[in-house]
Amino acid sequence: MTTDKCTNVTEKCADTKENCDNMVDISISKDVLVIGAGSFGLEAAGKIAAQGYSVSVIGVKTACARQSGCTSKMLETGKVNIMQDVAIDSLAGVTGDFRATLIKNAGNGAEYSEKVEKVFGAIVVAPQYSYSTLNKKYGLTLNDKVVSQSQFEAMIADPESQKKILNGVNGNGSTVAFLTGFAQEGDPTSTSRVLTSALAVQNMENCNAYIYAGNVKVGAKGLERLFTQGRHAGVVCFKPSQMPTIEQNLNDGVNTVKITIKDPVVRTDVELTPDYVVVEEAVVVGQQNLDIASTLRIDTDLYGFLPSNNVHRFPAKSNRDGIFVVNNSLDAANAALKLKELIGNGIKRVAANKAKVDEDRCVICLTCYRSCPHGAIFWQNGAAAISPAACQGCGICASECPMDAIQLGDFTDDSLRTSIKDAVVSAKDNQKDGQPLIVAFCCKNSALEACEAATKFGHEMPQGFRMVKVPCAGKVDVEFIMKAFVEGADGVMVAACHEGNCKAERGNIYAKWRVNEIQKRLEKMGLEKNRLIFTTIASNMAKEFAGKVNAFAAAIK
Amino acid sequence: MNNQTKKVLILGGGIAGLTAAWELSRQNISVELVEKSCFLGGHAIGFTCKATDKCQQCGACSVEDMLKNVVNEPLINVHLRTEIKELKKSSQFNITLTKSDIELPDSQIKNLPSGKAAKGFSKYNNPLYVTESDKDKMGSSCEITADAVIVATGYSPFDPNRKSTYGYGKWKNVITGLDLENIIRENGSLVRPSDGQKPQKVAFIQCVGSRDERLGNLWCSEVCCPYAMRMAGTVKHDNPNAEITMFYIDIQNSGKEFPVFYEKIKQNIRFVRTIPVDIYPLENNGLELRHMAEEEGSPSSESFDLVVLSVGIMPGKDSSKLSAITGIPVNQDGFLDNEITCCSCSSSAKSTQTSQPITSSQSASSIAGLFVAGTAKGPAGIASSMADAGKTAFEAMKYLGVMK
Ligand code: SF4
Ligand code: SF4
Ligand code: SF4
Ligand code: SF4
Numbered sequence A: 001m002t003t004d005k006c007t008n009v010t011e012k013c014a015d016t017k018e019n020c021d022n023m024v025d026i027s028i029s030k031d032v033l034v035i036g037a038g039s040f041g042l043e044a045a046g047k048i049a050a051q052g053y054s055v056s057v058i059g060v061k062t063a064c065a066r067q068s069g070c071t072s073k074m075l076e077t078g079k080v081n082i083m084q085d086v087a088i089d090s091l092a093g094v095t096g097d098f099r100a101t102l103i104k105n106a107g108n109g110a111e112y113s114e115k116v117e118k119v120f121g122a123i124v125v126a127p128q129y130s131y132s133t134l135n136k137k138y139g140l141t142l143n144d145k146v147v148s149q150s151q152f153e154a155m156i157a158d159p160e161s162q163k164k165i166l167n168g169v170n171g172n173g174s175t176v177a178f179l180t181g182f183a184q185e186g187d188p189t190s191t192s193r194v195l196t197s198a199l200a201v202q203n204m205e206n207c208n209a210y211i212y213a214g215n216v217k218v219g220a221k222g223l224e225r226l227f228t229q230g231r232h233a234g235v236v237c238f239k240p241s242q243m244p245t246i247e248q249n250l251n252d253g254v255n256t257v258k259i260t261i262k263d264p265v266v267r268t269d270v271e272l273t274p275d276y277v278v279v280e281e282a283v284v285v286g287q288q289n290l291d292i293a294s295t296l297r298i299d300t301d302l303y304g305f306l307p308s309n310n311v312h313r314f315p316a317k318s319n320r321d322g323i324f325v326v327n328n329s330l331d332a333a334n335a336a337l338k339l340k341e342l343i344g345n346g347i348k349r350v351a352a353n354k355a356k357v358d359e360d361r362c363v364i365c366l367t368c369y370r371s372c373p374h375g376a377i378f379w380q381n382g383a384a385a386i387s388p389a390a391c392q393g394c395g396i397c398a399s400e401c402p403m404d405a406i407q408l409g410d411f412t413d414d415s416l417r418t419s420i421k422d423a424v425v426s427a428k429d430n431q432k433d434g435q436p437l438i439v440a441f442c443c444k445n446s447a448l449e450a451c452e453a454a455t456k457f458g459h460e461m462p463q464g465f466r467m468v469k470v471p472c473a474g475k476v477d478v479e480f481i482m483k484a485f486v487e488g489a490d491g492v493m494v495a496a497c498h499e500g501n502c503k504a505e506r507g508n509i510y511a512k513w514r515v516n517e518i519q520k521r522l523e524k525m526g527l528e529k530n531r532l533i534f535t536t537i538a539s540n541m542a543k544e545f546a547g548k549v550n551a552f553a554a555a556i557k
Numbered sequence B: 001m002n003n004q005t006k007k008v009l010i011l012g013g014g015i016a017g018l019t020a021a022w023e024l025s026r027q028n029i030s031v032e033l034v035e036k037s038c039f040l041g042g043h044a045i046g047f048t049c050k051a052t053d054k055c056q057q058c059g060a061c062s063v064e065d066m067l068k069n070v071v072n073e074p075l076i077n078v079h080l081r082t083e084i085k086e087l088k089k090s091s092q093f094n095i096t097l098t099k100s101d102i103e104l105p106d107s108q109i110k111n112l113p114s115g116k117a118a119k120g121f122s123k124y125n126n127p128l129y130v131t132e133s134d135k136d137k138m139g140s141s142c143e144i145t146a147d148a149v150i151v152a153t154g155y156s157p158f159d160p161n162r163k164s165t166y167g168y169g170k171w172k173n174v175i176t177g178l179d180l181e182n183i184i185r186e187n188g189s190l191v192r193p194s195d196g197q198k199p200q201k202v203a204f205i206q207c208v209g210s211r212d213e214r215l216g217n218l219w220c221s222e223v224c225c226p227y228a229m230r231m232a233g234t235v236k237h238d239n240p241n242a243e244i245t246m247f248y249i250d251i252q253n254s255g256k257e258f259p260v261f262y263e264k265i266k267q268n269i270r271f272v273r274t275i276p277v278d279i280y281p282l283e284n285n286g287l288e289l290r291h292m293a294e295e296e297g298s299p300s301s302e303s304f305d306l307v308v309l310s311v312g313i314m315p316g317k318d319s320s321k322l323s324a325i326t327g328i329p330v331n332q333d334g335f336l337d338n339e340i341t342c343c344s345c346s347s348s349a350k351s352t353q354t355s356q357p358i359t360s361s362q363s364a365s366s367i368a369g370l371f372v373a374g375t376a377k378g379p380a381g382i383a384s385s386m387a388d389a390g391k392t393a394f395e396a397m398k399y400l401g402v403m404k
Helices: A039-050 A068-075 A149-157 A159-167 A188-202 A223-233 A286-296 A329-343 A367-371 A396-400 A413-430 A447-456 A478-487 A507-524 A542-556 B015-026 B060-071 B132-137 B177-187 B224-238 B258-268 B319-326 B382-400
Strands: A023-027 A031-035 A054-058 A080-083 A086-094 A097-104 A115-120 A122-125 A130-133 A146-148 A175-180 A208-213 A236-238 A245-249 A256-262 A269-272 A276-279 A281-284 A323-325 A347-351 A355-357 A377-380 A383-386 A406-408 A438-443 A465-470 A491-496 A532-536 B007-011 B030-034 B076-079 B082-089 B093-099 B142-146 B148-151 B155-157 B174-176 B201-208 B243-247 B270-272 B278-281 B287-292 B299-304 B306-311 B313-315 B370-372
Touching (some): A031 A039, A122 A286, A188 A223, A329 B382, A413 A438, A413 A478, A447 A465, A447 A542, A478 A491, A478 A507, B007 B015, B015 B060, B060 B382, B093 B148, B287 B306
Parallel strands (some): A031 A054, A175 A208, A438 A465, B007 B030, B174 B306, B201 B243, B243 B270
Antiparallel strands (some): A245 A256, A355 A406
16 A cells, blocks of 8 residues: 555665676775774774784874784784874765875874875774773762772782782781772773772782672673672672762871761661772763874764764674765774775675765855765865765755755655655555545655555555655655645644654654744644644564554544 | 575564664565564553653654555565574574464454554554454474574563562553553553543552562563553653652652653652552452552552552563573573673673673674574664664674674
8 A cells, every 4th residue: 555665675785796887986995094003993993904014003002902912912913004193173075985184193292293185995993091080979089098990900010019908907808898889880890990900809818809889780791700709709789779978087197988878777877987989980982082083084972082872883884885984893994895895895785775975066165974874975176075885875965955955866856756646546546435535755774664565564544645765754844744735635744753763863853843944834824733743663663653643544534 | 696585584573683683684584573572562552652842752653654665675585473492503594493383363364454454553552463365374394504693583561460469460450561551552541441531639659679689580571660650651741740759769860861751751640669569459440459658658458440560571581482482591590591601891890890780792602593582682672672683683694604
C-alpha cells in the first residue's frame, strides 16, 4: 500500500560489483592526519600506517607514549611522522581532500611560528583529556596527607613514599581513605584505579584501606572480581547515601581529616581519622579539544567530549565522513578499518546522484555551507560545490537554499512532487467513506522502515493512508507539505528520527521547526493546525508507528 | 591480492556476528554466517526503542540497520538453523555444519506473504524472517572450508528460575528485562501480562544473577542498569502516573552524557539501595515484594503491579561444547576467552597497578585464525559488541593478510 517499495536496496555498491551505473571515481589522498599523540592516537597511527598510508601525528606525547618500547609496540610498522609542538590551525576542503593548515610551535608563546598547508585524505582525532582533582567539592585542601588519586598512585609506586605509608605516624601502618563518586558520578576507569590502590594499601603490613563510594562502578571487565578480592582482603567499603561529613583541621600545625557517615543499619555515626585521604579526579575536556572540534567542524556531546552522543557515530565515527574519533583501543582498530574502506588504493567509487549545486543560481549566501551536517560543501568557481564523497544525501541544504540552487540526484524536487501527487491519488482510490486521507513524509532511516514493517506485519492502518519516502525529514520543506494539502490530503504527518538519533544530526530539528511554522500559517489561514503533525519514531517500532497513524486519523476525522 | 578468495566462517548471527560479517564484506571477504536459531539478530533484534522525548542511545535500531545491511550483501551467505559439529585445522579450517535441533516456530511461518522472503525483521514482529521455501532449505548439513573463524555465539540471559524466591514463571506479572523489551516492542507500550492493562506500580530488581558471590557470578553484566533505567524512563514517559522503584546495589553508567541522564531519571524514579528477598502473590495478580528497608534497617514490604527482574549476561549455554569443538578455552567465569593481554597502555594505567581490567588488549587466539567477538567473551552492550566485532574483524583480516 506504500507508494515506494524500497526494502531491499543496498545503498552502497562495493567496487567489484556490477550494476552500479551512475558512479564516479574520486581520488582520495593517501596521507592521514592523526591529532593527538596519546597512546590511542599512536595506536591508531600505527594501525593506519601499516595499511600503507603515510601518517602524520601532531600533539604532545603522553608519559606512557614517551616510553620508547611502548611507542614502538603501538606504531607497529609503516610510515609515521610524529610532530610534537604542532597544532592544527584551520581546516578547509572535504573528505579525501582535506586541506589542513598546521602551525608549528603552537601555544608555546614562542615568537617563531610557521604555518604549512598539507593535504590529507582523512583525519583521526584521538582527544587527550586531562585530570582535575575534585578536592574543593569535598571541602579539602590538598597537602602531603590529602592527595589526588594520581598523586597517590605515584606515592605507592615510589619506594620512599611507600615506606612512609607503611610506617605510618608511629611505625605501625597507615589508614588510607578513598573518596569517590560524591563529587561526580564517576566511571569504571576511576573505580578501577581506586580499587587497585586500595588493594595495594590493604596488602601492606598493618595498613588499612577504606573506600567511601557513591556508586561503585564495576561495569567493566574484571572489576567486580577486583572489588570482591579487595573486600576479602579487608578493604572496607562504605556507601552512604550522601557525601560524608568531612572536617579538615589545619590549625596550629595539626593536619587531620575527620570523615563521618551515618551507618544506616546501626544508626550511629561512624568516624574515621585516616592518615591519608585520596580524592577522586575528574576527566576534563579542555579548551584544546573544543578548539579541535570546532576547527574540524565535528559535533561533541553535552560536555564537550568527542564525538556527539548519537548511535550513528558508533564506533569511531563523527558527523563528517573521513574524520574519525578514537577514544580507546577498540576505536583505534575500527578507525583503521573504516579508513581503509574510505581510502582504499586512493580511488573511491561513489554514487554520483548526491546533492548538486546549480552554479548559475548560487549567490554564495553560505546557507548550505552552514547547514550541511556532514561538512560536504566547499567553494569552487565562485559557487558552492558538493563533494560526492562526503555528501550523505540528506537534502537539508536543498531545503535551506534560498535560491533553490540545490537538487538531490535521487530525490529531486520534481520527483518528490510526483510522489506526493501519486500518494494522494492512490489514497483516494482506496480511501473508505468517512476516513481521512493522510500523507506521511517518512524519513528513510526510521519512519520508512517502521512503516514498511507495519504494512508487512499487517498492523492495521487507515485505507486512506500513504507514505512518501524522503531521504531525511530535513528535506521536507514548506512547499512539499503545502503541496500535499493542495493535492487533497486531510492530514499531513512528518515522521522523523527521534531527537539525537538523526543521521544528519539536525534534520529532525529542521523538520520540527518547519512544521511549527506551517502550523502557525495554517491557523492564520483559518485552517485547523492539528491537520499537520510532526512525530518521531525508531525504525524498529512497527506497532508504535501504526498506533501513531491511527491516533492521527482519529484526531482529524 | 584478490581478497575474493578469502573466506571467513562466523558462528552466531547476533549483533557481533552481523557486524563482523559486514566489516569483512566491506573488504571483499566472503562470509559464511552460521546461526543456530531460525532468525538473525540474536537477543538484541527483539529489543525495543527506549526513546522518551529523545533518543536514549540504546542501540536497538542499529541492530535493525545492521541486519538490513547483512541480508542484502551478496558476499555474506547466511545459514539459519545450523550449528557447528566439527572443526579441523589444516592449512585452512575444515568445518562440519549440521542442522540444529532448534524447533521451527510454525505458528510464525504461517501467514507469510508468498514469494519474497521477509528476512530482515525481528523475531517478535510476526510474521518475519523465513519463508515456507526457506524452511526446507534451512539447516542442512555440509562441509565448509574457511581461512579464519570468528566465534560470536553470544550469551545466555540468566535463568530467573534459579532465583526461585522471585517466583518467575509462577506469578504472571514477574517478568525479566528481556520480556519487558519484547512487551514494549510488540505493543508500543508496557502492558501487564495478566490483564493487558498499563501497570501503575512497577519495580525493577537489579543484579539478578550478576554480582552474586553465592552463585559464583563475580561479574557485573554492564547492560542491565542501562536497560532498566532507559525502559523505566520510557514507561514513565508513556504513563506519567506510573510509580517506578528500582532496587539496586550500585548504578552503572549507560554511556555518554550519563550524569545528565541519571539526574533526570532520579527525578522520575525512586531508587532504593537493597536487593529484595522474595515476592508473594496478592489478589488481582498484584505482587508483594519483601526487602530490608535502607533507612530503617528492618524488614519491610511493598506491593507492586509488575516486577521486572534485571537478569544479567551469562556465558552462552553451549560455550563449553563450543570450547570442546574449537579448542578455545573458557575463562574462570565460563565465557570463551582467547585474549592475551598485551602491554597496557590505556591512559588510566599506572605502573602501580597490579591488575588492569580496562586496558588495551589484543585479540590473539590460542589457535591462529580463530577469534572470539562480542558477548561470547563477556558482558557487553550493543554498542560495545559492535566495536568489539569491528576490532575482531580487523584482527581476522590481519591474520588473512588483507589488513596489515
Ligand atoms: S545555499 Fe544556495 S545560494 Fe546559498 S551558497 Fe548554498 S547553493 Fe549557493
Ligand atoms: S545533501 Fe546533506 S550531506 Fe549532502 S551536501 Fe546537502 S546537507 Fe550536506
Ligand atoms: S532509543 Fe534506541 S532504538 Fe530508539 S532511536 Fe534511540 S538508539 Fe534507536
Ligand atoms: S549493570 Fe547494574 S544491574 Fe547489571 S549487574 Fe551491573 S550493577 Fe547489576
